[in-house]
Amino acid sequence: MSVPIRRGALARGRGRGRGLDLALRALTAVALLTDAGIHIHLAPGYQAGLPQGIGQGNLFLLEAGVAALAALAVLLRGSRAAYAFALLVALSAFAAVVFYRYVDLPAFGPFPAMYEPVWYFEKTASAVAEGAGAVLAAIGLARARRAGPARRVGR
Amino acid sequence: MNTGNARVTLLLAAVLLGAAGCAPGGGTAASTTAMAPPASASATGSMDMSSSATSGGSAAANSTAAITISGFAFGAPLVVPAGATVTVTNRDSAEHTVTADTGSAFDVEVKGSGGTATFTAPSTPGTYAFHCTYHPNMHGSLTVK
Known part of the structure; x- marks a missing residue:
């Protein structure tokens, strides 16, 4: 027994879904770009304070570059791969900041x-952006998976 | 289904935007007075240390005081006689600086893992706020009597 669906309602639902996907992509990108900006801002001081090995400031710049790349990928493509990359970047950055807050690893x-x-403030803001970015990217990834293997969300 | 997703997404957006709008939580610098002429400063990486904080007193060319940096904090505000020698010990692994917020009253870099540095307190009485140039959360104050 099938339930008749009016074409207009279906189109409205699709339009709402597309708007939601675009908002999700934009918010994920904003979170990642916020994280990148804070790391770029802090990098010179941290590099001077801890230049051993690769240097903490250089690690910050590396993280910022990867986060910016993930933001662009999500913003421009919105594919499963882009969301998976964004999730990996945001989650690893969040794990690192929390880990080094509490664990004195040599x-x-x-x-x-x-x-x-x-x-x-800056550190907390970057951690919140990373956490939010990870959650948003996970939602985006789940939606993209549901949309089908070849379909990009928001298109 | 879409309504549920919309609610979740809007909630997360609100959390993100709310966090971005948080007020700054960093430490506040104490008010400063007119700065004295720059004092001499030196730094070493050795472990030799040091001395107790002093307060009050008159002429204090040979008085000493100590700042110990630990856990990315300068500790309690320090009160020293004018011209006292201040020894800074850094127990963190990262390097830090002790830099006057305004003017050039003092500015020393202290190596990590037990490094020490010394500087001469300004000769003009007042409260001198200082910070670490590498780490924006680190603030302290030095009061010269």
Whole structure:
């Protein structure tokens, strides 16, 4: 037994879904770009303060570059791969900032000892942006998976 | 289905925007007075240390005081006689600076993992706010009597 669906209602639903997907892409990109901007802002000081190995500031710049790339990918493509990349970047950055807040891990390989047992505005804002970016990217990834293997969300 | 997703997305958007609008949570710098002429400063990477904080007193050319940096914090505000020698010990792994907020009253870099540096407190009484140029959350104050 089938329920008749009016064409207009279906079109409205699709339009709403497309708008939602575009908003999701924009918000994910904003979160990642916020994170990137804060890391670029903090990088010079942290590089001077901890130049051992690759240097903390250089790691910040690396993270910022990858986050900006993920933001662009989500914004321009909105594909499953783009969301998966964004999720990986945001989640790893969030895990790193929380980990080094609480765990005094000594330097290893090219990574300096980055233990910093404080929260302050910029650091908190970047952690919130990373966490929000990860959640948004996960939602985007789930929606893109549901939309089908070849379909990009928001198109 | 779409309505449920819309609610979730709007909620997350609100969280994100709310976080972005948070007021700054960094430390506040103490008010400063007119700065004294720049004082001499030196830094070493050695572990030798140091001395107790002093307060009050008159002529204090040979008085000493200490700032110990630990956990990305300068500790309690310090009160020293004018011209006292201030020894800074850094127990963090990262390098820090002790830099006067305004003027050039003092500015020393302190290596990490037990590095020390010394500077001479200004000769003009007043409260001198200082910060670490590398880490924007680090603020302290030095009061010269």
